[in-house]
Amino acid sequence: MSAAATLNSDGLARDERLERLRLFGLASPAILLVMVILVIPVGWLFYVSFLGADGSFSLENYERMIERKSYARIFYTTFEVSILTTILCIVIGYPLAYFMSQLPNKWANICLVTVLLPFWTSLLVRTYAWLVLLQKSGLVNEWGMSLGLWEEPLRLVHNMSGTLIGMVHIMLPFLILPVYSAMRQIDRDYLKAAANLGASPRRAFWTVFFPLSTPGLFAGALMVFVLCLGFFVTPAVLGGGKVIMVSMKIVSNIELFVNWGAASALGVVLLTLTVGILWIASKFLNLDTVSKGGH
Amino acid sequence: MSWFSRPASETQVTHGQRLWLYIFAGITMTLLVVPTLIVIPMSFSDSQYLEFPPEDWSLRWYHNYFSSPEWMGATATSFKAAILTTIVATPIGVLAAYGLHASKIPFIRATFVLLITPMMVPVVLIAIGAFYAYVKLQILYTMTGLVLAHALLAIPLVVIVIGSALKSYDMNQENAARSLGAPRWKAFMTITLPQIRFAVVTSALLAFLTSFDEVIVAMFISGGDNSTLTRNMFNALRDQIDPTIAAISTIMVLVTTVLMIVAQVFGTDKSQK
Numbered sequence: 001m002s003a004a005a006t007l008n009s010d011g012l013a014r015d016e017r018l019e020r021l022r023l024f025g026l027a028s029p030a031i032l033l034v035m036v037i038l039v040i041p042v043g044w045l046f047y048v049s050f051l052g053a054d055g056s057f058s059l060e061n062y063e064r065m066i067e068r069k070s071y072a073r074i075f076y077t078t079f080e081v082s083i084l085t086t087i088l089c090i091v092i093g094y095p096l097a098y099f100m101s102q103l104p105n106k107w108a109n110i111c112l113v114t115v116l117l118p119f120w121t122s123l124l125v126r127t128y129a130w131l132v133l134l135q136k137s138g139l140v141n142e143w144g145m146s147l148g149l150w151e152e153p154l155r156l157v158h159n160m161s162g163t164l165i166g167m168v169h170i171m172l173p174f175l176i177l178p179v180y181s182a183m184r185q186i187d188r189d190y191l192k193a194a195a196n197l198g199a200s201p202r203r204a205f206w207t208v209f210f211p212l213s214t215p216g217l218f219a220g221a222l223m224v225f226v227l228c229l230g231f232f233v234t235p236a237v238l239g240g241g242k243v244i245m246v247s248m249k250i251v252s253n254i255e256l257f258v259n260w261g262a263a264s265a266l267g268v269v270l271l272t273l274t275v276g277i278l279w280i281a282s283k284f285l286n287l288d289t290v291s292k293g294g295h
Numbered sequence: 296m297s298w299f300s301r302p303a304s305e306t307q308v309t310h311g312q313r314l315w316l317y318i319f320a321g322i323t324m325t326l327l328v329v330p331t332l333i334v335i336p337m338s339f340s341d342s343q344y345l346e347f348p349p350e351d352w353s354l355r356w357y358h359n360y361f362s363s364p365e366w367m368g369a370t371a372t373s374f375k376a377a378i379l380t381t382i383v384a385t386p387i388g389v390l391a392a393y394g395l396h397a398s399k400i401p402f403i404r405a406t407f408v409l410l411i412t413p414m415m416v417p418v419v420l421i422a423i424g425a426f427y428a429y430v431k432l433q434i435l436y437t438m439t440g441l442v443l444a445h446a447l448l449a450i451p452l453v454v455i456v457i458g459s460a461l462k463s464y465d466m467n468q469e470n471a472a473r474s475l476g477a478p479r480w481k482a483f484m485t486i487t488l489p490q491i492r493f494a495v496v497t498s499a500l501l502a503f504l505t506s507f508d509e510v511i512v513a514m515f516i517s518g519g520d521n522s523t524l525t526r527n528m529f530n531a532l533r534d535q536i537d538p539t540i541a542a543i544s545t546i547m548v549l550v551t552t553v554l555m556i557v558a559q560v561f562g563t564d565k566s567q568k
Contacts, residue, residue, distance in 0.1 A: 019398075026394030029387045030410055030450050037447045038413055041424030092323055099320035102304060114324040118331045120551045122508045124528050125544040129330040131536060132337065137344065139333075169330060191305040201306035230417025233510050237532050247419040251514075254423055267420045274417060 042271070049264035061265035071249075071266075078245045081160075081235065082228035085167040089224050092168065093175040094217065100176075101183035112180075119173035127237045130166045131157060134238075158240025166238040167228060174227060175220035182216025183209075222281050226274055246270050335548065338541035356542040366527065366543065372517070373507055373524035376441050380506035384446040385499045388453025393483065395454075396461040407458075411451040418511045421448070426515040436518040444512050449502035456501065460494030497562040500554050507550070 052058030065071045100111045118126060133139050134156035141153045156162055186209060194204035232247040239245075246266055253263035299311030310317075338356055340349030360366050391410060395403050413421060425444045426435070434440035464487065472482035488495070513523040524543065531537050 020400050021398070023394050023398035024400055024403075024406075026398075027391035027406060027410070030391035030454070031406065033387065033443065033447055033450065034409055034412065037425055037428055037443055038416065038421060039409075041428040042416065042420060044427060045420065045424055095316060096320050096323045099316055111320075111324060114328045116555070117552075118327050120504065120555055121331045122525065122544075122547045122551070124508070124510060124525055124532070125334060125547050126330055128528075128532060128540055128544055129334050131532065132541070133330060133333065135536065169327070172327060188305050195306045199306070201304070201308040201312075204306040226415075230419060232419055233529065237529075247417060250419050250423065251511075254426075260427075263423060267417075267423065270417050271420055274415065278415060 042267075045260075045264040045267055048260050049268045051261055053261070061261045064262065065265060065269070074244050074246055074249050077243060078229060081163060081167065081231075081243065081245060082225050084164055085171055085228050086221050086225045088164065088168045089171050089175040090217065090221055093172050093220070094179060097176045097179040097183055097216075098213075100180055101186075115173050115176050115180075118169065119177075123170060123233055126169060127166055127234050130162065130169065130238060134162050134165065157238055159242050160239070162238040162240070163235045163243045166234040167231065170234055171224045171227065174223045175217075178220040178223070179213060179216040182213050182219075186212045218281070218284070222277070226277060229274055229277075230270060331548065334541045334544040338538070338545040340538065340541075343538065356538045359539045360542045360546075363539075366524075366539070368520065369522050369524045369527045370543075372438075372441075372521050376438065376445060376517075376523060377503045377506040379438070379442040380445040380449055381499050381502045383442055384449035384453055384502040384505075385495065387446065388450045388498060388502075389457050389495060391450070392454045392457035392461060393487075396458060397466070407454070410454050413447050414451040418448075422512045422515040425512060429516055435516060436521055438521050441513065441517050441521060441523070442506075444516055445506035445509055446502075448509060448512065449505040452501040452505065453498040456494050456498040457491065460491040464490055493562055497558060500558050500562065504551070504554060507547075 049061050050057055050059065052060045096115075100108045100115075103111065135141075136153045136155075138156070140156060144150050145153065156165070190208050190212070191204050194208045195201070199207065230247050231245060232251065235243045235245050236248055247270065250263045250266045250270070253259045253266065299314075300309050302308065303310045303313060336348060339352050339354065341351035341353035341355060342349060395407055395410075421444070425440075425447075429435040429440045432440075434443075466487075468490075469482045469486050472486045473479060477485070508525065509523075510525045510529050513526045514529065517523050517526055524547075528540060528543060531540055
């Protein structure tokens with residue numbers, strides 16, 4: 001009797017394991033796709049980055065990166081653009097998110113559309129729009145001059161300022177959405193309590209509200225920074241060849257010079273940086289908020 | 296008591312005291328939306344040089360666009376790729392999200408991370424990796440290749456959206472159906488799927504947009520007859536400011552707006568409001 005019962009429970013446990021494996025198998029098409037089109041090719045890039053011109057193992061692709069000044073400048077530019085964009089997004093995006101979080105739901109949703117409309121609109125369309133707006137005879141220059149803000153048409157595009165303007169416009173929603181959702185979850189009673197206990201509005205904001213909103217702010221800033229590191233389209237168009245980021249160098253290495261080794265080595269460094277930053281950040285905050293906030 | 300001196304928040308700050316915030320927010324929201332929408336009036340300009348407001352109105356750039364076999368072919372490719380990507384990525388992603396959610400084996404977390412890696416790896420790397428793989432698989436410049444690569448980019452979004460919908464869904468409902476004799480797939484189709492349908496619609500729209508907007512991967516692996524709209528746009532942008540792009544941009548804004556409305560109508564759960 002008891003032997004039969006054990007046998008039966010063994011069988012059930014086995015069935016359950018099988019069932020779980022079968023359920024897990026449902027993920028196999030997705031896993032297969034990621035393996036074949038992403039993991040294996042990127043693994044191959046890794047391998048190629050360690051091959052020299054003669055096809056044998058060598059570190060020359062990495063050595064070149066360290067030796068040549070042009071590479072140092074590209075990494076410098078990449079970090080410069082990414083850090084500046086992230087800071088500008090925080091400075092511009094945080095107050096807007098705060099403003100929206102103070103509104104009643106109905107109004108907040110209307111304001112949210114102004115964040116979501118560009119978010120959903122093609123990157124290329126927005127980059128193109130800035131190209132047109134910022135050009136020499138563009139709207140910004142015309143209005144600036146007619147308002148007497150400046151005399152000569154400014155060079156606003158095909159340089160760093162154009163790139164930053166375009167990047168900030170594209171990255172802002174990635175910052176605003178997680179910050180806004182973090183702010184929405186803050187219990188307003190804390191602020192009331194702070195005010196009742198005699199805290200000035202400024203003190204209540206900096207000691208109560210702001211700290212409670214930081215998880216969203218970190219998530220958003222991290223998202224923006226990491227996306228900036230690998231960005232390509234906007235700097236390529238608005239930078240006009242003067243702002244060269246790592247991703248652009250990778251593309252030109254392949255398109256112009258067909259140098260897979262150099263491109264792969266740059267790619268490996270870019271990937272390591274990105275994954276490294278995400279990994280370190282994941283130690284400090286829950287990355288689920290990043291993915292949820294981003295989309 | 297005027298509006299200015301009325302308290303605006305729990306901390307008794309008045310509206311007047313934070314007028315700067317309202318002005319700042321107003322300017323920021325304008326700057327967010329205007330560049331997105333300004334291409335619309337510009338696309339109706341008659342001038343070679345994009346001006347605003349246009350002095351003479353005309354449809355010449357639309358005429359340019361619609362009479363160009365190249366642009367038309369690219370538009371058809373983009374729509375076809377986006378629709379096929381939606382059809383491929385949505386079910387694969389839903390299956391994966393469901394499989395990960397329902398099977399509670401140890402390496403679920405690692406698998407989840409694997410499935411969202413396409414979101415974390417810089418797109419340029421995905422593009423050159425796919426280029427290499429496609430040369431080997433001999434599917435470079437084919438629709439199949441384009442759809443597979445775009446599906447790869449869309450799958451993380453589907454998995455995340457469906458995964459979070461399943462988290463708030465009570466699996467016991469499905470178990471109840473199964474204890475009454477329904478096979479697993481039937482319980483899923485009739486009990487679970489209808490309840491997560493809003494998430495499915497949202498993720499399908501995201502898949503569509505991912506493909507429709509994608510530039511860098513398409514730059515490498517689409518070409519010839521299978522060149523996408525964004526690929527051609529990007530190449531045109533690098534060369535000059537062609538007003539035809541304004542007309543195409545307007546059409547793209549239109550597509551996005553329609554999708555947003557669809558998402559609002561079909562993608563949100565009204566019972567929860």
